[in-house]
Amino acid sequence: MTRTVRLMVGLDRDREPAREGENTFAGWPTVDGLGMFCELDITCRGLPDPVTGYLVNIAEIDAAVRTHALPLLERGVMTAPGRSPAMLLPDLLNAVQRGLRPTVAGLRWRLSPYHSIAMDAADNAHYLLRETFEFAAAHRLHCADLSDEENRRIFGKCNNPSGHGHNYRIEVAVKAPLPSGGMPAPFGVRHLERLVHEQILRRFDHRNLSIDTPEFASINSSVENIARVCHDLLREPIAQAGGELRHVTVWETEKTCCTYPG
Structure with missing residues (x-):
């Protein structure tokens, strides 16, 4: 099971000790001044208690994180403040584990709504970096091997000859070596952002995928194919930079996405 714990990390050394606030949905401790908001996803693995059905009381997870x-x-x-946040992951994972009875399988630290780092308890030498990007593109769902009637039946209004557009979101997940000592991260956010810009955004942003891009000249630009194409474009450049591409997720709309490999 996974529990998300929301926190405000205050920058004021003289602030009052943390205590539970009245808006626990927004997380606590809360701060009146400047601070850093983050979320920690704690994943526990084990067998639930046969009587209560609980693997662990979520209040215990909250307490372990905050304590x-x-x-x-x-x-x-x-x-x-200039240290790579990934270097904190092993200590955070061990700290939470000390406060819980079931096995903590992993921890994910959401530094923003668009950027997170995670560590699996079975591998404290690597971490998983996820970052979300956006590009705007038009396309038309149409298969040359099908008749016009079949295309209209299968794709409906998405087969409009003039095309239509989306603000696509793409999340790229990369396994990377953990930074050691005071050395820079072997693969970090700056590497990922540069490669996604070069391989994906520069190629597809404000383009008509069905007309302007050779990648979709012979295949339909479905969200499934877009995810696979983006993965294949990024895999080798990320490997050359020292990372390992795990998967790519593309959202066509808020309700429709595809992850490759699935």
């Missing part, structure tokens, strides 16, 4: 992980986050922000 053991929050001080590490506060210390990291105050003493080493």
Whole structure:
């Protein structure tokens, strides 16, 4: 099971000690001044209690994060703000594990709605970097091997001869070596952003995928194919930069997405 714990990491050394607020949906501790908002997803693995049905009481997860992980986050922000956040992952994972009885299988730190880092408890030498990007593109769903009537029947209004557009979102997940000591990250956010810009955004943003791009000259520009094409374009450049591409997810709309490989 996975529990999300929301936190505000305050920058004021003299603030009052953390205490539970009245808006627990927004997370606590809360701060009146400047601070850093983040979310920690704690995933536990095991067998539920046969009587209660609980693997773990979620209140215990919340307490473990706020008691053991929050001080590490506060210390990291105050003493080493330029440090790669990925370097904190092993300590955060161990700290949460100390406060829980079931096995903590992994931890995901959401640094923003569009950027997260995660660590699997079975591998503390690597972390998973995820970042979300956006590009706007037009396309037409049409298969040359089908008749016009069949295309209209299968694709409906998406077969409009003039095409239509989407604001696509793409999340790229890369497994990377954990930074060591004071050395820069072997593969980090800057590497990922540069490669996605070069391989995806520069190629597809504000283009008609069905007309302007050779990648979709012979295949239909479905969200399934877009995810696969983006994955194939990124795989080798990311490997050459020191990372390992795990998967790519493309959202065509808020309700429709595809992950490759699935």
